Amino acid sequence: MVELWHGLLRAVELIITFDPEVMQIAGRSLRIALTSAVIASVICIPVASIIHFNEFRGKRFLVSLIQTFYSIPTVAIGLFVFVFISSAGPLGFLGIIFTPAAIVVGQVLLITPILLGLTISALRGVDRTILDTARSLGASQMQMMVLTIREARFAVMAAVIMGFGRAISEVGISLMIGGNIRGATRVITTAISLETSKGDLEFALALGIILIFIALVVNIVMNRIQQR
Amino acid sequence: MSLKLRNVSKIAGALLIVALLVGLVPAVIGCDDAAADYPLHDPLVRFRIATTTSLYDTGLWYHLEPIFEELANVEMDIIYAGTGIALEYGRRGDVDAIIVHDRAREDEFIADGYGINRRNFAYNFFLIAGPPDDPAGITGLTAAQAFKKIHSLGMQGAVKFVSRGDDSGTHAKEKLIWKEAGFDYEEVRNSGDWYVEAGKGMGPTLLMANEMKAYVQADISSFLAYNLKNDLGIVSLVEKDPIFLNVYAAIAINPETHPKAKIDIANRFINWLISEEVQEIIADYGKAEYGRSLFFPIAECDIPGCPPVEDYTTPVPEYTGK
Numbered sequence: 368m369v370e371l372w373h374g375l376l377r378a379v380e381l382i383i384t385f386d387p388e389v390m391q392i393a394g395r396s397l398r399i400a401l402t403s404a405v406i407a408s409v410i411c412i413p414v415a416s417i418i419h420f421n422e423f424r425g426k427r428f429l430v431s432l433i434q435t436f437y438s439i440p441t442v443a444i445g446l447f448v449f450v451f452i453s454s455a456g457p458l459g460f461l462g463i464i465f466t467p468a469a470i471v472v473g474q475v476l477l478i479t480p481i482l483l484g485l486t487i488s489a490l491r492g493v494d495r496t497i498l499d500t501a502r503s504l505g506a507s508q509m510q511m512m513v514l515t516i517r518e519a520r521f522a523v524m525a526a527v528i529m530g531f532g533r534a535i536s537e538v539g540i541s542l543m544i545g546g547n548i549r550g551a552t553r554v555i556t557t558a559i560s561l562e563t564s565k566g567d568l569e570f571a572l573a574l575g576i577i578l579i580f581i582a583l584v585v586n587i588v589m590n591r592i593q594q595r
Numbered sequence: 596m597s598l599k600l601r602n603v604s605k606i607a608g609a610l611l612i613v614a615l616l617v618g619l620v621p622a623v624i625g626c627d628d629a630a631a632d633y634p635l636h637d638p639l640v641r642f643r644i645a646t647t648t649s650l651y652d653t654g655l656w657y658h659l660e661p662i663f664e665e666l667a668n669v670e671m672d673i674i675y676a677g678t679g680i681a682l683e684y685g686r687r688g689d690v691d692a693i694i695v696h697d698r699a700r701e702d703e704f705i706a707d708g709y710g711i712n713r714r715n716f717a718y719n720f721f722l723i724a725g726p727p728d729d730p731a732g733i734t735g736l737t738a739a740q741a742f743k744k745i746h747s748l749g750m751q752g753a754v755k756f757v758s759r760g761d762d763s764g765t766h767a768k769e770k771l772i773w774k775e776a777g778f779d780y781e782e783v784r785n786s787g788d789w790y791v792e793a794g795k796g797m798g799p800t801l802l803m804a805n806e807m808k809a810y811v812q813a814d815i816s817s818f819l820a821y822n823l824k825n826d827l828g829i830v831s832l833v834e835k836d837p838i839f840l841n842v843y844a845a846i847a848i849n850p851e852t853h854p855k856a857k858i859d860i861a862n863r864f865i866n867w868l869i870s871e872e873v874q875e876i877i878a879d880y881g882k883a884e885y886g887r888s889l890f891f892p893i894a895e896c897d898i899p900g901c902p903p904v905e906d907y908t909t910p911v912p913e914y915t916g917k
Contacts, residue, residue, distance in 0.1 A: 453687045453688075453689050454687055454688035454689050454853065454855065455686075455687040455688055455689075456687075459688075464689050465643065465672060465674065465689065546672070546674040546675075547674070547675055548672040548673060548674060549657075549660075549673065550670075551670075551672055561675060563798060563799060564648065564652060564795075564796040564797070564798035564799060565651075565652045565798055565820070565821075565824075566652075566798050566801075566802075566820065566821040566823075566824040566825050567824055568824075568825065
């Protein structure tokens with residue numbers, strides 16, 4: 368138990384002294400996860416709207432399928448992407464294995480189902496009377512879509528935050544296709560796993576606490592933005 | 596009045612955001628690759644190696660990496676990987692050189708045309724650790740005798756053994772010792788709850804053995820390094836058996852199999868590892884912290900099973916193409 372206390376003290380110390388290596392790792396984690404969340408949002412919010420606003424056969428099944436992929440293990444995605452982008456793989460010519468870009472690809476794949484599924488749920492939750500009113504006032508299909516998304520913005524933002532949270536906390540993808548290279552692809556979660564392996568449990572715990580702190584800051588900022 | 600209060604809370608909120616952003620900015624800027632603590636030499640020339648965990652966990656690469664980066668003006672990417680996955684990265688051409696410690700699989704790797712220019716550059720020993728009261732009574736035995744005792748008491752449910760179970764070099768050595776002790780490995784691993792496959796790196800495996808008061812085989816450097824940071828309740832019981840010899844090798848990836856492999860840098864790297872300069876660093880590494888060396892220069896290896904002298908004295912030749 369004493370490790371927890373020491374870990375907390377160490378975390379505070381690392382934060383207030385701006386420990387350069389920890390700042391570098393934390394910054395990289397944040398940058399990669401934010402990039403993944405933004406890319407996934409740009410893809411998923413329109414796609415979710417298209418799925419929501421159109422009626423087609425197999426729609427229910429599609430939504431169930433998307434929801435099934437919420438529970439895909441990160442190592443499975445890591446391995447899947449690894450096989451594609453490894454030098455011997457079909458996308459090996461891109462040369463992105465063991466780079467931050469590779470981690471972003473994996474994380475986008477990881478959080479796409481979450482963002483799609485939760486955005487669809489969010490759009491479903493919009494009050495029908497508002498839409499009926501808008502339609503009776505002569506709103507176009509496009510205007511209806513924008514209105515729905517705007518009405519659902521809190522829930523959509525919650526989906527984005529959820530996706531960001533899953534991206535910054537995953538370890539399987541970063542380890543497998545990032546390679547945990549110091550100064551290049553080491554992120555907080557892979558550093559935690561390395562420090563545990565090296566036996567520095569306090570430092571590993573401190574990094575975990577810093578990760579939670581970053582998530583807190585990002586959530587506060589995102590909540591502020593959505594309240595505008 | 597209520598309006599004013601709302602304004603105050605708004606201002607406070609804005610200030611909070613500003614404060615948090617100020618806190619975040621250094622974190623984001625800090626991720627710039629040119630951060631002061633970690634200078635990039637030539638970010639365009641990235642030399643990738645996959646290295647066995649023990650050399651990394653003990654901090655040896657942190658020590659060696661900047662020296663070679665300076666020397667060769669490259670940016671070294673060191674990927675932390677057990678021997679099994681390191682060989683796989685090598686087969687796929689995802690790295691330029693590998694550092695491994697499993698002679699049999701190295702030979703296969705080279706015979707299959709994936710690797711060239713193997714040189715041994717360091718060695719140390721494995722050990723068997725366990726609870727200080729040593730319920731299986733293995734203290735002072737040979738490795739094979741110790742495994743026999745652990746097996747028979749394990750079958751009675753009196754002791755446990757934690758295996759890496761991850762196809763690492765350490766795990767390969769463990770299999771070899773089981774064979775030496777006259778067991779079929781598949782039978783051992785399926786023989787009951789006493790045999791625990793951790794499926795983890797050396798550190799977490801030691802931690803697990805510690806919690807379970809079990810026996811475990813570890814390389815001496817990882818054992819000492821881990822023990823220094825966490826007081827392990829397990830102690831080294833069996834050492835000094837020639838079978839425990841643990842030889843580290845560097846292998847360049849064959850450019851004929853993987854044309855993108857940076858063979859020139861890999862060759863230079865391997866020759867640098869066997870150079871006097873690095874051999875001296877290896878000899879002294881860890882002395883200050885642990886009171887003894889963690890690795891030995893390969894030239895000091897003089898027991899049966901040591902690699903032939905030419906395996907570490909002959910510099911690798913320059914690659915001249917197909």
